[in-house]
Amino acid sequence: MKILVLGAGKMGTFLTDVLCINHEVALFDTDPKRLRFVFNTLRMTEYEEIWAFEPELVINCVTLKYTIDAFEKVLPYLPKNCIISDIASVKTGIQAYYEGTGMRYVSTHPMFGPTFATLDNLSTQSAIIISESDHMGKAFFKDLYGSLKLRIFEYSFDEHDETIAYSLSIPFASTLVFASVMVPQEAPGTTFKRHMDIAKGLLSEDDYLLTEILFNPYTHNQVEKIRAELKTLLEIIDDKDTERMQDFLKMVRKNIE
Known part of the structure; x- marks a missing residue:
């Protein structure tokens, strides 16, 4: 061909x-x-x-x-x-x-x-x-x-963009939030290094590509879910509520089974 x-x-x-x-x-x-x-x-x-x-x-x-x-x-x-x-x-x-x-x-x-x-x-x-x-x-x-x-x-076509909002927009938004609070300092820890490597890889991509994925019509609702869960997590941390934290961790583990 x-x-x-x-x-x-x-x-x-x-x-x-x-x-x-x-x-x-x-x-x-x-x-x-x-x-x-x-x-x-x-x-x-x-x-x-x-x-x-x-x-x-x-x-x-x-x-x-x-x-x-x-x-x-x-x-x-x-x-x-x-x-x-x-x-x-x-x-x-x-x-x-x-x-x-x-x-x-x-x-x-x-x-x-x-x-x-x-x-x-x-x-x-x-x-x-x-x-x-x-x-x-x-x-x-x-x-x-x-x-x-x-x-x-x-x-x-519609199912594609809805799927992409879930599979790309959520990790992209999470990674951008992680990178946005970084400061120039050495930080030990394997988990931190892995997150940093992902952030560097993501930010090496074309700006317009990242923008368009995040401007996907279905992205807003997915990012809104992240914000809601962050709000819940912050409340648990502020209250030092061990029982709620354990329930939260149990819910998260079930999500990724």
């Missing part, structure tokens, strides 16, 4: 490396410096090159902020039968855009970032495929993600 990958960032170059073994792959980026370290792949910086390539599938890997803008710029150069796809972590507005193009589409979300994941062993990682997607597009990504040993889930 002739596949065009948009954006030579972390995920774009990773998917290019994976796909170029069995497919004819082109990687497009307006910055030629970002194309220096790809192999067995056509490198493109001009839109006219896309027209000549005639891709059968486009995988949009640009920063979330520019996902739709990137589609807008390449659509005039794509064959009518081309399937367009995204890997965005927040799907708000994407379904309406796809339906407005009249083209076949497939939307997925590989739920691992090159910052955190061990890319040569992804068996503990997951991917979501959107149920409204084109049948052939879904089949392609099921094969791709299956070959990477990812756990595959299928959700609707």
